[in-house]
Amino acid sequence: MLRRFFHVLVIAGVAGLGIFWTLTIPAVVPADVLPTRAPDLANGLTTFNAGGCSSCHAVPAQPDRTRLGGGLAIPSPFGTFYVPNISPDTKDGIGNWTEADFVTAVIKGTSPAGTHYFPAFPYTSYQHAGIEDVRDLFAWLKTLPPVPGKARDHDVPFPFNMRRNVGIWKWLFMDGKPFTPDSNQSMRWNRGAYLVNALGHCAECHSPRNFLGGIVAAQRFAGGPNPEGEGWVPNITQKGLADWSTTDIAYFLETGLTPEGDTAGGSMARVIRNTSQLGAEDRAAMADYLKSLPPVNGPPRPKKKG
Structure with missing residues (x-):
């Protein structure tokens, strides 16, 4: 009887782990859904301003909103997050990112390395943005000056630092739906x-x-x-x-x-x-x-x- 219970427990554990792993797979936007197009840089600038990118990503304590070297500390009940560099710097920023990498990061909250970003990055709202707006934003960001320097690692204690668990958080709080106009x-x-x-x-x-x-x-x-x-x-x-x-x-x-x-x-x-x-x-x-x-x-x- 005890042996049978143990087997059931093992099977339940394996099944639970499989469900957890499936639910927490980081979502991506494939490059093949982004057909070639001429970017609208004016719309990219509008998206930059509407999205408030410089509010967090501009280097603190300097006046230039386009120096997007990051570094701002964002305290929270789960730890302190440090905003990353999103300038076109190829070493410390997003200079080597593809367009699909950027769209995936903004809309899905998934990094180019295939890991979940923490939701201090407000992708729960950005998920509703139009893909064309995000593509135009990426094109506009590439026109900015590179800013060297990488933000320090987040100061987030266990278990909140386990990025795979963020997949469950996304499952609970993201619907993945684009904005739909109200015809009324x-x-x-x-x-x-x-x-x-x-x-x-x-x-x-x-x-x-x-x-x-x-x-x-x-x-x-x-x-x-x-x-x-x-x-x-x-x-x-x-x-x-x-x-x-x-x-x-x-x-x-x-x-x-x-x-x-x-x-x-x-x-x-x-x-x-x-x-x-x-x-x-x-x-x-x-x-x-x-x-x-x-x-x-x-x-x-x-x-x-x-």
């Missing part, structure tokens, strides 16, 4: 929805997260604790922006100034450096979409001490 809404609203939910990845900071680090879907955009550990990220549904007009929102995305005359600070100041470079129509589209979000209660803010 205007073209401008749909453009705003795309910019906010895909390229702009606004929900990544403006939503509370569960104990696994996944966005709480029922409170999407409702604000919560700053994922970087300090402060509180505001609610950007109509619960938080009821008194803001679409003009107010668009102006904030251009200048960082609120209707009350306050100025965006912290990581939002870096975001404004990007959205301010977008065309006025794109900022207005984002404002239209954000103004349409129904009010959602976020998690309760902790009481101030003293």
Whole structure:
């Protein structure tokens, strides 16, 4: 009887390992689904600004948004992540990457080496980006100056440093679906929805997260604790922006100034450096979409001490 139980246990273990291995296989975008095309560099620049690439990948403490040598530290409950070099440097950056490597990294969260990137890289939002936008972004990035220097390794303790486990996280929190326009809404609203939910990845900071680090879907955009550990990220549904007009929102995305005359600070100041470079129509589209979000209660803010 004991021997039979042991055999069953071994078979169950092998089956479980097989299921785990299958579910955690890093997804890729094959090169043969990317037909030859002439890149649109202007759209690549727009995608760069909408995606906020320089907010994280620009070398810290210097003014040039196009020096994408990385190095920024991103603290989290799971450890500290250090943003990589995505300049065209062939040794330390992405200079030797293929287009398929780049599209796979952005949309699937898989490295050229075939391993999972940690979700500090917001591919849960970028997965909804159009492949042509990502291809144009790659072409535009290749026009930038190479920046030597490799970011230090992430400081992530066991078991969170086991990249294969990220495959289970992706299975839980990624749907792999591209953005689908809502036929009941205007073209401008749909453009705003795309910019906010895909390229702009606004929900990544403006939503509370569960104990696994996944966005709480029922409170999407409702604000919560700053994922970087300090402060509180505001609610950007109509619960938080009821008194803001679409003009107010668009102006904030251009200048960082609120209707009350306050100025965006912290990581939002870096975001404004990007959205301010977008065309006025794109900022207005984002404002239209954000103004349409129904009010959602976020998690309760902790009481101030003293």
